[in-house]
Amino acid sequence: MDTQLDAAAARFPGRLRADAASGCRLHRLLLHPAAYLLYISFFHWGILSSATRFVGLANFRTLFAQPLFLHSLVTSAYYTAVMIPATVLLSLGIALLLKEGLSKRRGAIWRGAVFLPHVTPVVATAIIWVWIFNPQFGLANFVLTSVHLPALGWLGSVNWALPAVMIDSLWHSLGLYVIIFLAGLASVPRDLIEVARLDGAPRHHIFRRIIWPLLSPTTFLVVLLATVNTWQAFSQIFAMTGGPHGGAGGPAYATTTDAVLIYQTAFIYFNFSLAAAMSTILFGIIMTLSLIQKWISDRVVFYR
Amino acid sequence: MHLRLRRMAHQVLVMAVAAVFAFPLYWVVVTAFNSHGGVFSIPPRFVPAFHTGAFTYVLTHTSWLRYMANTVLIAGSTVVLVIATSAMAGYALAELRFRGSSFLFLMTVGVMMLPTQALLVPQYAVALHLHLLNSYAIQIIPFAASTVGVFLFRQFFKSLPREYWEAARIDGVGHLTYIRRVALPLARPAVATVALLTFIASWNQFQWPLIMTSSHSVQPIEVALSHYMQTFQANWRKLTSAVLLALAPIVVLFVLLQRHIVTAVAGRDSGVNR
């Protein structure tokens, strides 16, 4: 079917052919669309029809004239800007907490409990959070009112819809980062910490001067992963506010992030070229952020 | 004494954190089995009742079974394919020296970093043109080659002592025989790891099937749940019953294989005590 594929694979003898072919196929599926993406965004593109014409930057111009698009960028930025520090701080904190108890066999249970949400399907758990955030009967408001705080509108309110989604996201994703931090903490040589303890250093000092610097590669990894994942978060936002439960995109578009908007533009309004243009911008943003982080890490992260 | 208090406080804190994480799942169970009115009571009941009405309704009156079967089929096929391709590719990259092997590997790893979300539109277009929309194939094939899988297998094969292969060479054993009788049998931990990770990822797929499929004959459970959100609107008991059905297999899998899953995600230094 694919002669180029076969030609590439044919360069390697026998067994290698199969292996090289699977490698090639992989790249096909992932690199090809990336190029295609760039291509589409410069066209006014009827996906089925042949009414495709080159419009240059028109799509992009339309986009930037749309307040909703700019709003979605802001929303995405707001979401990420809150999620990343929260993720790093909370997961590191929990990892430190769990680390002490891990030497006993029982310790594994708690770590398992923290990690469990991460392996669950997102939509399934989003549903339960919608129920928890139900303004009248949900647990969240029940807890708030029992400590004499005002009940909130949560997913129905403009200000609290996105935070509600954040809570669900944090709950779901922290487990992964906790595990990553645990692995990172385990790689800090115990000798260094013991020497410091013998020298009488207080705990927070040990943390700041020894653990934190040695943990920086792990921290960088977590920040990078978290950034890429939160910018692209879709499933839980969609499930909680985007589609089936009404309020597409949240009250006054409060939860319409870039990813959600792309989905809506492409698959609800069938405007593929605009969606492609948006995707290109999203791609660019993420790559830029990754590169910036890489650049920062080269200066700040301490690699042994 | 001071130390003991500290330890106890620490333990309580750990349990509290774990409870916070586990609680919503518990809440699913409670809600699903609650009485009809009990769901809407304030203050809410925390203890599970045993009204199985809603649960059995979901089991019998929806196409839940079909969705489950779809998911199992898709996840299972993906696992098999991923293991086959990743093992081969990983072996090739680790053992065989051919021009461009490190380049290929770098590209493989680099692809892991690509924002997949942004590529959905063109990938949809590709699928459309290949007439693969709304099929099992489109949910399996793109995931049949897994970068993580290739990476894991390569790392594993690289960790095999070079002497195994050299001893085999001296005895005149060829590549294929070596793979068949030495490398693969020893690769069981890697196979298990990749299988687990792939299965979980495939089971939890939502956005991809949402975009690529439209009929319930091929859709997996996550998409099914989003349908149920519309069907069951405010009928929380039925809705959470469906959620429970979707969660149960994964939770059971997790409880049984917890240690392996954690090692799979974090590698050998995750502080797991054997």
Added chain:
Amino acid sequence: MARVELKNATKQYGNGQAPAVSSADLVIDEGDFVVLLGPSGCGKSTTLRMIAGLEALTSGELWFDDRLVNGDPPDRRNVGMVFQNYALYPHMTVEQNLSFGLKAARTPKAEVRQRVAEIAHLLGLDTYLGRRPKELSGGQRQRVALGRALMRRPAVFLMDEPLSNLDANLREQMRIELARLHGQLGITTVYVTHDQNEALTLADRVVVMESGKIRQCGSPAEVYGQPADTFVAGFIGSPGMNLWTAGWDDDGKSVWLGGRAVCLPRSYLPVLEDLGPSITVGIRPEHLGLFRTGADVEVVCQVEVLEQLGSHTQLHAEVELAGEDRARLVARLDAAFAVHSGEKLVLTAPSGAVHLFDAESGRRVDVDQRSLAGALVR
């Protein structure tokens, strides 16, 4: 059984580094037990792997009998190899490990079974055939590795530091086993080690290597008694030979080295005159003894440390050679020898125990005893 010959063999890795093996010429006769000995990085393992076919020669030739085998893959050379880490397949039983190679070559089952039984009996593995490597002790695993290498009746038997992973006692036992095996089977053997004891006890011939070059190839006695250069002299022996480089002069009665430090008999004069103003003198620690009148060679030194080892005393001292920083001396003396640190001492040695080396190249200078005697008469 094969005769192995390396002609001008060189192995160069492509990074512009020094060659791992350079211009090695070596002949291994049929049935010989040859040991490649040297410090880490000297090229001994690389040489072995070239013979095995696991590394290709960058230049030069490799002959098995009268066949040029440079281009042959390992299995066509009919060699057997034992690796340092045994390389036993952990998921296979002993029997499966042994039969792996033959089975892969489609040898008929009956023959395989018979061969396995033979080898197992030879190495005392009969009762372990059903076990997996992790159920075996280090020595047993070692024997399985040996067995696997012998399964195909190799023409050349190669061993890469096989005993280094064993503890001291076991190492001695296995050494004796290996010697016995070689006596019984008589296969041409090439053995790599950095341990002198193994080399000197097992070898028919020792090949001392350093930095990719062969320094000396000879019997254990030759390598010990007539080291070809200062490296071999300092490497062989535990501790190695004392080596002092300094200028010499003649005061009419005796020849002095380095001022007034070492006194050599006048009979050495003709040889020394040919060599130039400075020379390197070597004396083994075990040949130095307490002062005896009328001895040929005298060494003046200052005591630093005495080590009482039970069977003997090891003396560490400093020799003041004019112009040199600190020349060290190690002597092996009888036990119960009491002296204090800082004391000056005169040690003596018989003239036959002196080795002379060229001060610049380090190469051995042969001192013909007869010419010495002739000089005396003169």
